[in-house]
Amino acid sequence: MKTAFLYAGQGSQHKGMGEDLYRDYPEFRKVFDSAEVDFDLKKICFEDPDEQLNLTEYTQPCMLAFACGINEILKARGIKADILAGLSLGEYSALEAAGVWSYEEAIKLAAFRGKAMTRSAQGVEAAMTAVMGLTRDELQACVDQALDQGVASICNDNCPGQIVIGGEKAAVEKAAQLAKENGAKRCVPLKVSGPFHTSFMQKAGEELKDYFSKIEFSNEQIPVVFNLTGCERNESDLVEDLLTAQVQNGVKMTQTLNYMLDNGVRRFVEIGPGKALTGFVKRCAKEKGIDDIECITLESSDDLKAFIMVSEEELDG
Structure with a gap:
């Protein structure tokens, strides 16, 4: 094997x-x-x-x-x-x-x-959130709509139905809210000290x-x-x-x-x-x-x- x-x-x-x-x-x-x-x-x-x-x-x-x-x-x-x-x-x-x-x-x-x-x-009010239940394209559309609040992006494509977004806190929070409105099952904020992989x-x-x-x-x-x-x-x-x-x-x-x-x-x-x-x-x-x-x-x-x-x-x- x-x-x-x-x-x-x-x-x-x-x-x-x-x-x-x-x-x-x-x-x-x-x-x-x-x-x-x-x-x-x-x-x-x-x-x-x-x-x-x-x-x-x-x-x-x-x-x-x-x-x-x-x-x-x-x-x-x-x-x-x-x-x-x-x-x-x-x-x-x-x-x-x-x-x-x-x-x-x-x-x-x-x-x-x-x-x-x-x-x-340092100096970045950062956040990362795991989003469950959306495809990458669906979540990317939510992230794009949240960019008026700051910088955010997809940072971990973990597996089908679980993708992590990260960046500035306001933008990540807006993207997560949009994800929920567009059918995400859950959005789980992660305990992190920075916007990694952004x-x-x-x-x-x-x-x-x-x-x-x-x-x-x-x-x-x-x-x-x-x-x-x-x-x-x-x-x-x-x-x-x-x-x-x-x-x-x-x-x-x-x-x-x-x-x-x-x-x-x-x-x-x-x-x-x-x-x-x-x-x-x-x-x-x-x-x-x-x-x-x-x-x-x-x-x-x-x-x-x-x-x-x-x-x-x-x-x-």
Whole structure:
């Protein structure tokens, strides 16, 4: 069975994440203990006493360390995917799994990205809202009508029937109201600290471009489906250019998952806290009339033990 590893993005983090994995797996401990960050990674992930985990500059390196720790556990046992993808920040975890960077470099990069996005959001009264029940075209029409209130755009196309809009608060609120008037089932404001994946992240994109010019990128050892395009990159596309554009443009998760389904992927393994991505997979598969998919989430030590057992049996077989 063709297998994809999917990496969670910002928003699924929670207090206590990774504590059992740190206890049970030396590979996970090595990643956490060697992370070059300017705060106590374990304390924030495991205890979060000052509620900093939900702040972007902390969330991003914490999420990367979590994903890279699981990657190291799986790599040590020869378990790998046929194809990779991640949601927003999760794309960096996918690229680490593909061998583009070491986990040390990936965590440092996530820490830089989190701070750059925080700086880029300063001074903006921002909002992001998940809209359920409209097509992309229907929601785009609502966004267009709301632009008299400020800047807004579609920033995450998650799955059929769930799309996120973001930008200036007044414009996002008007677009959400119009969406309800035009048949949206629900509009759920998201707890965010900035208008991510919108034009307001241009400064972050510029900072990332400069950072990328100073580090090495290796070729992917496993195919990666990119947020910006919803497909694998062409030889003419540079990873650094795709990532620079990614932070300030919408995430094409629906297209990413459809690409995988169309290319025969039937087992989807979500790596990272939460189960959002496997939920998106099920919606995409249902839309296509595909009912033979398998969805697995890897968040806890017990999850890993069960998955490793099955994977090793398959490798032996």
